[in-house]
Amino acid sequence: MEMVQIAVxxxxxxxxxxxxxxxxxxxxxxxxxxxxxxxxxFERLLYKFIGIKNRxxxxxxxxxxxxxxxxxxxxxxxxxxxxxxxxHLFNPNGMEGMExxxxxxxxxxxxxxxxxxxxSGESALSYFSQMAVIMMxxxxxxxxxxxxxxxxxxxxxxxxxxxGHFFEDFVKAHTRIFLPASFVITLVLxxxxxxxxxxxxxxxxxxxxxxQQIAIGPVASLESIKHLGTNGGGFFGVNSAHPFENPNPLTxxxxxxxxxxxPAALPYTFGRFxxxxxxxxxxxxxxxxxxxxxxxxxxxxxxxxxxxFGGLGIDASQGSMEGKEVRFGIAGSALFTAVTTAATTxxxxxxxxxxxxxxxxxxxxxxxxxxxxxGKGVGLINMLMYAIxxxxxCGLMVGRTPEFLGRKIEPREVKLIAVAILAHPFxxxxxxxxxxLTDAGRAGITNPGFHGISQVLYEFASSxxxxxxxxxxxxxxxxxxxxxxxxxxxxxxxxxxxxxxxxAGSLLRKQPVPETIGTFRTDNALFTGLLIGTVLLIGALTFxxxxxxxxxxxxxxxx
Amino acid sequence: MRTNAFAATxxxxxxxxxxxxxxxxxxxxxxxxxxxxxxxxxSTGAAQLLFPREANGSLVKDGSGQIVGSAxxxxxxxxxxxxxxxxxxxxxxxAGSGSNNYAPSNPALLERVNTSIAQWRTExxxxxxxxxxxxxxTNSGSGLDPHITPQSAAVQIPRISKLTGLDxxxxxxxxxxxxxxxxxxxxxxxxxxxxxLNLQLADRLAGxxxxxxxxx
Numbered sequence: 001m002e003m004v005q006i007a008v009x010x011x012x013x014x015x016x017x018x019x020x021x022x023x024x025x026x027x028x029x030x031x032x033x034x035x036x037x038x039x040x041x042f043e044r045l046l047y048k049f050i051g052i053k054n055r056x057x058x059x060x061x062x063x064x065x066x067x068x069x070x071x072x073x074x075x076x077x078x079x080x081x082x083x084x085x086x087x088h089l090f091n092p093n094g095m096e097g098m099e100x101x102x103x104x105x106x107x108x109x110x111x112x113x114x115x116x117x118x119x120s121g122e123s124a125l126s127y128f129s130q131m132a133v134i135m136m137x138x139x140x141x142x143x144x145x146x147x148x149x150x151x152x153x154x155x156x157x158x159x160x161x162x163x164g165h166f167f168e169d170f171v172k173a174h175t176r177i178f179l180p181a182s183f184v185i186t187l188v189l190x191x192x193x194x195x196x197x198x199x200x201x202x203x204x205x206x207x208x209x210x211x212q213q214i215a216i217g218p219v220a221s222l223e224s225i226k227h228l229g230t231n232g233g234g235f236f237g238v239n240s241a242h243p244f245e246n247p248n249p250l251t252x253x254x255x256x257x258x259x260x261x262x263p264a265a266l267p268y269t270f271g272r273f274x275x276x277x278x279x280x281x282x283x284x285x286x287x288x289x290x291x292x293x294x295x296x297x298x299x300x301x302x303x304x305x306x307x308x309f310g311g312l313g314i315d316a317s318q319g320s321m322e323g324k325e326v327r328f329g330i331a332g333s334a335l336f337t338a339v340t341t342a343a344t345t346x347x348x349x350x351x352x353x354x355x356x357x358x359x360x361x362x363x364x365x366x367x368x369x370x371x372x373x374x375g376k377g378v379g380l381i382n383m384l385m386y387a388i389x390x391x392x393x394c395g396l397m398v399g400r401t402p403e404f405l406g407r408k409i410e411p412r413e414v415k416l417i418a419v420a421i422l423a424h425p426f427x428x429x430x431x432x433x434x435x436x437l438t439d440a441g442r443a444g445i446t447n448p449g450f451h452g453i454s455q456v457l458y459e460f461a462s463s464x465x466x467x468x469x470x471x472x473x474x475x476x477x478x479x480x481x482x483x484x485x486x487x488x489x490x491x492x493x494x495x496x497x498x499x500x501x502x503x504a505g506s507l508l509r510k511q512p513v514p515e516t517i518g519t520f521r522t523d524n525a526l527f528t529g530l531l532i533g534t535v536l537l538i539g540a541l542t543f544x545x546x547x548x549x550x551x552x553x554x555x556x557x558x559x
Numbered sequence: 560m561r562t563n564a565f566a567a568t569x570x571x572x573x574x575x576x577x578x579x580x581x582x583x584x585x586x587x588x589x590x591x592x593x594x595x596x597x598x599x600x601x602s603t604g605a606a607q608l609l610f611p612r613e614a615n616g617s618l619v620k621d622g623s624g625q626i627v628g629s630a631x632x633x634x635x636x637x638x639x640x641x642x643x644x645x646x647x648x649x650x651x652x653x654a655g656s657g658s659n660n661y662a663p664s665n666p667a668l669l670e671r672v673n674t675s676i677a678q679w680r681t682e683x684x685x686x687x688x689x690x691x692x693x694x695x696x697t698n699s700g701s702g703l704d705p706h707i708t709p710q711s712a713a714v715q716i717p718r719i720s721k722l723t724g725l726d727x728x729x730x731x732x733x734x735x736x737x738x739x740x741x742x743x744x745x746x747x748x749x750x751x752x753x754x755x756l757n758l759q760l761a762d763r764l765a766g767x768x769x770x771x772x773x774x775x
Contacts, residue, residue: 001741001745004745005741005745005746005747008745008746046589049585049589050582050585050586050589051578051581051582051585052582062579065579066579066582066583069579069580069583070583070586070587072583073583073584073587074587074590074591077587077591120655120656120657122654122655122656123654123655130599131595131596131599131600132591132595132596133595135594135595135598135599136590136591136594136595138594139590139594139598140587140590140594143590167582167586170586171586174590174593174594179593179594179598182598183598183601183602186602186606187602187605187606187609187610190606190609190610190613190614191609191610191613192613193613193617193630193631194613195613195614195615195616195617196602196603196606196607196614197603197606197607197614197615197616198603199615201654202616202618202629204618204626204627204628204629205625205626205627206627206628206634206635207621207627207628207634207636207641207754207757207758207761208634208635208636208637208638208641210634210635212628212632212634212651212652212653213652213653213654214616214628214629214632214653214654215653215654215655215656216615216616218599218602218603220602220606220614221598221599221602221603222599225594236656236701237655237656237657238656238657238658238700238701238702238703241656241699241700241701242656242701242703243631243632243633243701243703243704243705244616244631244632247617247631248742248747249741249742249746249747249748250742250743250746250747252746252747253742253746305693306663307663308663308664308668308669309672309693312672312673312676312688313688313689314676314688314689314691314692314693314696315689315690315691315692315693315710316693317693318692318693318694318708319693320663321693321694321697322661322663322668322697322698323658323660323661323697323698323699323700324697324699324700325699325700325701325704325706326645326694326699326704326706326707326708326748326750327704327706327747327748327750328747328748329747329748332746332747332748348700349700350700351658351660351700353660353661353662354658354660354661354662354663354698354700355663356663357663357664446660447660447661447662447664447665448664448665448666449662449664450664451662451663451664451665454662471660471662472657472660473659473660473661473662554662554663554664557664558663558664
């Protein structure tokens with residue numbers, strides 16, 4: 001039964017990829033189609049408000065500048081709102097202003113689509129902050145990532161045209177995807193018992209007569225965009241493990257699918273742009289194969305349970321239930337874990353810190369590879385980056401100039417890709433080493449032994465991959481952790497995005513080379529294999545030593 | 560006319576970084592209002608209109624109409640005559656969800672589990688620990704898990720029967736009534752809502768204790 005429910009979710013996902021991928025293509029292809037009729041009038045109103053007179057394509061530099069400036073303004077506004085929380089409306093629980101380094105960490109976390117949370121929502125945020133800071137940034141950061149991914153795809157696929165107009169993409173991502181979808185999912189979640197209210201924290205008298213405080217609020221409207229936008233920051237401290245955020249197995253499936261479906265559909269959208277659906281499926285398959293390996297591993301490890309409990313004589317046949325919820329069980333928890341770190345959402349329905357060593361290795365590995373579906377757009381960008389790299393490596397082996405989608409891959413592109421690929425391990429491993437070397441860093445560690453190393457490694461992998469989940473035991477609301485992870489999140493988001501926009505800009509200017517019999521094909525199963533090989537080779541070479549010190553060493557000590 | 564021609568070219572020239580700043584400012588404002596204020600408030604209005612019970616936390620009342628908690632949020636049950644929920648390091652404080660996040664290798668985890676087992680032995684001498692399910696003595700992720708597994712309820716029946724005088728068969732039936740199946744027969748796990756179960760148990764006990772009093 002457990003395997004069946006996992007399989008059913010995967011099948012539903014597969015069925016959604018094509019229709020949704022097609023829809024996204026229609027939204028962003030800028031060719032006239034039915035979506036214009038529905039959303040056009042409202043969008044024209046927004047363009048007017050924003051002051052966009054024409055929507056001619058931008059150069060990659062202008063596109064990058066536009067999204068960076070917009071992100072900067074949103075970040076500044078959000079920072080102010082958090083600091084000035086005490087004067088807000090919608091603050092029935094009387095929250096005070098947020099501390100400076102924590103505010104710094106929080107706004108970066110949300111604008112970079114990471115949603116690492118060093119605060120706990122029920123004790124640190126007013127409802128106004130949950131809405132105007134958290135929900136707002138969940139939309140805008142997802143829309144930013146989505147826009148950039150589309151721009152990158154255009155650069156790779158369109159012949160001598162532009163990568164698009166940032167503000168037009170940004171508006172459309174909101175109006176045609178995130179806002180309507182979030183509203184519908186919000187109502188579905190409320191129907192399935194997720195609260196949505198502006199009333200303050202409840203106090204009830206329990207059956208035994210004690211007083212119980214129950215934090216509540218506008219949860220559902222955050223929950224829907226949290227997953228659709230692969231954001232992942234919870235309304236409450238324990239995220240989707242909280243019964244108000246994720247009250248039953250159906251909401252669990254809805255949340256899994258809503259964070260998974262857009263990243264999974266993007267490769268298909270890419271195939272449509274590239275006028276080669278096969279090319280889209282090749283990328284999708286590589287992601288899916290890696291995902292299934294991860295999913296199987298985490299499920300098997302959690303089902304096998306914690307070996308430490310083996311000798312106690314209790315009935316431990318259910319698997320490792322520490323940190324998990326009864327309503328989801330092992331299957332619903334393992335699937336959520338595999339999807340949330342693949343799609344770099346970072347919401348959790350079970351505590352990753354309590355996962356068995358090999359179970360915990362899986363989300364860590366997915367964030368280190370950062371290409372298994374990936375967050376809003378960025379995962380596809382990373383996978384395409386690896387695709388170009390795979391083409392380059394194959395080109396070296398056979399002694400030909402590598403080509404991808406009819407463009408020559410030359411030193412400029414390979415250099416930019418090298419920067420992006422090397423940045424990721426650099427901003428994980430160097431800060432990890434620094435944290436382990438300093439008292440301020442080590443002070444956060446709460447679990448002894450090798451698992452402590454895993455806690456640190458996980459935190460920076462999560463920040464760099466803009467995932468946002470954590471080995472949550474880590475005591476991370478300190479100046480050291482707020483600032484260090486804040487910087488890693490910034491670098492993790494913007495270095496690769498800017499480098500890849502530059503690659504898109506440079507590919508756009510190239511003369512297409514005609515396809516010949518000697519052209520290395522990138523739209524077949526062989527290339528899927530090569531792509532997976534490239535990802536694993538680079539990932540394993542880079543991260544194996546660090547992983548051996550953390551989860552693998554812990555596994556060996558308790559098995 | 561020269562000035563007009565100049566204005567026209569300036570209007571057509573979207574490349575100045577000043578215009579980017581201006582557009583970025585205005586679009587930020589638009590989406591702060593749209594996504595941060597309009598969307599959540601409209602959602603709240605619609606939710607309150609369509610699903611008022613669910614939108615307000617699925618509160619549960621006892622027989623006398625008094626609100627005793629939320630069906631979704633677990634409660635601590637200290638009295639051994641009630642069914643016990645899972646371990647919660649936060650004592651089911653639903654204003655501060657969380658857990659200790661013990662790693663599988665953390666000695667504190669083993670220590671806590673051993674304490675639970677020892678406590679089980681004293682409170683449930685009739686049920687051997689081979690039957691004690693792991694879910695009952697592990698900390699849920701939220702610390703607020705409202706459910707236990709059906710097996711976790713079943714192993715508590717002998718103790719509760721002894722303490723309350725209620726028939727084991729009656730208690731078994733009570734557990735069955737309060738067992739929720741998988742959603743759509745497929746997703747999630749079978750589970751028992753501890754608060755709902757104990758509410759009905761309390762009703763039975765109230766009925767039972769008043770009955771003899773009337774006789775006496």
